[in-house]
Amino acid sequence: MSPIFQRAAAEWAAMRSEYGDYLEAHIAAAYDATNGVLLNARGRSAGVTEERLFLAGGAFATAYASPELREFWATRPRMTVTEFERAWTERLAPEEGEELPDHWHTAA
16 A cells, blocks of 8 residues: 555544544533433434434534524534545644645646
């Protein structure tokens, strides 16, 4: 396997692991704030799981979230894995004025 791909795969795995920790903590905080009422009646009857509710897109989540959970999200928005990954990569970006290693530059 390519060493470059191995490094990228390891970074992605680290990001997903950290996202899992974030998601677990966010669900626990929402559970506490809503007294465990995360799903509305429609979500419960559809068999939506708490994890799916937090992982799904905005329209799905809004359709099945309880009013208490939507209120919680108004003050503590949930972060999708895509948003989390974007923030993760921004953390890795070089600081302004920081020079990239010579081997990162391509010939013009």
